[in-house]
Amino acid sequence: MPPYPTGSWMPVALSADLPAGTVMPAQSPAGPIALWRSRSGRVAAFADRCPHRGMRLSHGFVRGETLSCIYHGWSYVQAGNCLRIPAHPALTPPDTIRVATQPVEDGGGIIWIPVGEPAAGPPRFDGVIPLRSMVVEADIAALESAAGTKAGEGLLDYTHDGRTVRLLLASEGKARTLMHVLVDEDSNPSERIAASRAAEGLRRAAEHVAASGTAR
Structure with missing residues (x-):
């Protein structure tokens, strides 16, 4: 993907296309991402690859406030750290098991990913x-x-x-x-x-x- 100007915003999806409790694939300047919205309505952007076996997280499913991989069910919170490994229910996953995350803004019906560190929020289109x-x-x-x-x-x-x-x-x-x-x-x-x-x-x-x- 060609580079976006540092300090800009990329419109990666429409808010209406990501209802609560769903996940979808998208593209960012950093590569493929899994966009997901928790049951409470918060949006997160993960690198589209589970750290366990490399399965696309955009094929996964949302449970409450976590995104679970479709392959072995490893669950991740929006901060990116692993919360649960079904094969080892008594294990507290170490903090080193985590998904790369990207900042995301959801406003005006559009979901945006920042490129670098923009000086202001994403554009708003009046009317x-x-x-x-x-x-x-x-x-x-x-x-x-x-x-x-x-x-x-x-x-x-x-x-x-x-x-x-x-x-x-x-x-x-x-x-x-x-x-x-x-x-x-x-x-x-x-x-x-x-x-x-x-x-x-x-x-x-x-x-x-x-x-x-x-x-x-």
């Missing part, structure tokens, strides 16, 4: 709310080429059929972009459907640009 996310198998340059405009600070304003759709972009690799669709908070259902369709059309166009190698 808009996140509608949905989609993965684009193309880089940001291909999206800009397909949209006919440049992104600024991760935001791309795409005009389609007289409507402007605001898109929040996060690079997930050399040729992969996570695209969050933002809509006016007072938009009606038909406007939200139109925004979603416009974003889908842009996704297809960008993937065509990437496949043909015509990005400018």
